[in-house]
Amino acid sequence: MTTFKEFQAHWTPTINQYLEEKLSQEVEDETFRQIMLYSVVAGGKRLRPLLFLATASVAGMEIGENELKIACGIELIHTYSLIHDDLPAMDNDDYRRGRLTSHKKWGEAEAILAGDALLPLGIQWIAQGSQDWRLVEIITKAVGPNGMVGGQYLDIDSTNNDAVAQNEALIDKMEWLKTGCLIEASVKMATVHANMSQESSEKLVDFARAFGRAFQIYDDLIDIIESSQEAGKATHKDQEVGKNNTLTVLGIDKSRQELQGLIDKAKADLAAVNGEVLLGILDLYKKVL
Amino acid sequence: MTTFKEFQAHWTPTINQYLEEKLSQEVEDETFRQIMLYSVVAGGKRLRPLLFLATASVAGMEIGENELKIACGIELIHTYSLIHDDLPAMDNDDYRRGRLTSHKKWGEAEAILAGDALLPLGIQWIAQGSQDWRLVEIITKAVGPNGMVGGQYLDIDSTNNDAVAQNEALIDKMEWLKTGCLIEASVKMATVHANMSQESSEKLVDFARAFGRAFQIYDDLIDIIESSQEAGKATHKDQEVGKNNTLTVLGIDKSRQELQGLIDKAKADLAAVNGEVLLGILDLYKKVL
Incomplete structure (x- = not known):
């Protein structure tokens, strides 16, 4: 039985190499390529591509060039979202993963366009890797x-809005859309691509929902628990800029309880589908528990 | 035989209605829906959806709900590109189609996000209407x-750059990418969707290339020939802000000659595929000849 740690150790370098090589090959303009690469190869845990690949492997699929292309397409899309979230008109962040954000390094127009290019390129890789319009729909x-x-729209609309600060349902929704949707889609695409039975698919998508919801709580907790140096970006920032999130509603202790509950739920889902390889992905959250 | 004028008169209201109704149904958040609708229903010639539908009809296809969905998906993507092009960090335009641009009306973050939402929604409509990953690839x-x-990247990179001002090849490339590519794709998707023979497809894609190249020259000529009121946006602006385009390289007379040559080429391509319905789309250019 492969653990997630082993799976991750095996596939992370392959994902990183594929992203760098393929992007270098495919973007014709030299400077624009550099701008796109700057954000894509900036590190990051590659969680979403690993989730896609691990789910496909739970479904018994061999991972080949096509699966890698889909997985890396998801990462391009995730990177686009980070670049745009950091823009001056959005969160106005200067650092991300320990380096200058795209617009700080290259300029605002360049950062907007790098995001605008990564999104369709990511979808293209998913379409080409799967040859299946259903993955594009997902x-x-x-x-x-x-x-x-x-x-993200709900986020900018609700920042510094007191009426939202205590509206737990709205905050739940916002956090789910911002982070959970893409995590869920990574798993859902794998179940469709692997032609899994409906029953197993549902369990895995349930796991993805719990994992995705947990991820956002984790991200909020990291913001106040870690120092800026550890996190590689500005921390303690949400409170300063009046951001509302689960943490500002529930406080630290209750957030940790909710996180633990979601982890237990996710574990139960995985047990039902022999999803052992995915279990270890939940260890990520130990840092804040 | 239907002329393009008749085709346009028949389908433009249907396209407009579909865009408004479908977008209203599909975007859940009320304010965000308004922001997206604001730019989508702002008018415009609906050239790209009409091109898609007319090409499908040249190929003998009945136009139904699926074809409308693909056509309108293209228009959503076109609208996204206009919203982002107008942003302060890009062309910094205050007016478009006679009304305030999205960021002037709703704010910069809102405009970026409206574009970021229209792009994947447009691709989604194309995937759903065609159920064919090859259209997604195109x-x-x-x-x-x-x-x-x-x-667009080449454009911001070359604005106010004298080394570019006389580099006709680079300017040709930039203009082709900015405008021609999406026009070509509208026709190419129709030929694939309609399962046209390779020979007819090639002629139609050749027509699209000539039409697309002509469109950009037309757009540059409009910028200096029409008054701001007629065009519904700021004109005489390219020269003021140091934009390089075919016009700044060739001058008005030679630009008109090149435009006429492209129209003749486009007509010859259409004659080879009984593409009469598309002929009239070239009348658009009479205004600047």
Whole structure:
């Protein structure tokens, strides 16, 4: 039995290499390529591509070039979302993963365009790797107006808005859309691509929902628990800029309880589908518990 | 035989209605829906959806709900590109189609996000209308780093750059990517969707290339020939802000000659495929000849 740690140790370098090589090959303009690469190869845990690949492997699929292409397409889309979230008009962040954000390094127009290019390129890789329009439907729904971008809209709309500060349902929704949707889509695409039975698919998508919700709580906790140096970006920032999140509603202790509950739920889902390889991905959250 | 004028008169209201109704149904958040609708229903000639539908009809297809969905998906993507092009960090335009641009009306973050939502939603409609990943490949290539967004990057990179001002090849490339790629893709998707023979497809894609190249020259000529009121946006602006385009290289007379040559080429391509319905789309250019 492979653990997630082993799976991750095996596939992370392959994902990183594929991203760098393929992006270098595919973007014709030299400077624009550099700008896109700057954000894509900036590190990061590659969680979403690993989730896609691990789910495909739970479904018994061999991982080949096509699966890698889909997985890395998801990472391009995730990177686009980070670049745009950091923009002056959005969160106005100067650092990300320990380096200057794209707009600080290259300029604002360049950062907007790098994001605008990574999104369709990521969808293209998913379409080419799967040759299946259903995966395109899943990913575009997940990042569209009722998904990730809709969550970001709720976020800017609700920041510094006291009426929202205590509206737990709205905050739950916003956090789910911003982060959970893309995580869920990564797992859902794998179940469709692998032709899994409906029953197993449902369990895995349930796992993805719990994992995704947990991820946002983790991200909020990191913001106040870690120092800026450890996190590689500005921390303690949400409170300063009046951001509302689960943490500002529940406080630290209750957030940790909710996180633990979600982890237990996720474990139960995995047990039902022999998803052992995915279990270890939940260890990520130990840092804040 | 239907003329393009008749085709346009029949389908433009249907396209407009579909865009408004479908977008209203599909975007859950009320304010975000308004922001997206504001730019989508702002008018415009609906050239790209009409091109898609007219090409499908040249191929003998009945136009139904699926074809409308693909056509309108293209228009959503076109609208996203206009919203982002107008942003302060890009062309910094205050007016578009006679009304305030999205960021002037709603704010910069809102405009970025409206664009970020229209792009994947447009791709989603194309995927759902066609149920064919090959159309997704065509559209994502056309709007990605080696397509439309790449052209926009070359544009910001070359503005006020004297080394570029007389580099006709670079300017040709930039204009092709910015405008031509999406026009070509609209026709190419129709030929694939309609399962046209390779020979007819090639002629129609050749027509699209000539039409697309002509469109950019037309757009540059409009900028200096029409008054701001007629055009519904700021004109005489390219020269003021140091933009380089075919016009700044060739001058008005030679630009008109090149435009006429492209129209003749486009007509010859259409004659070879009984593409009479598309002929009239070239009348658009009479205004500047």
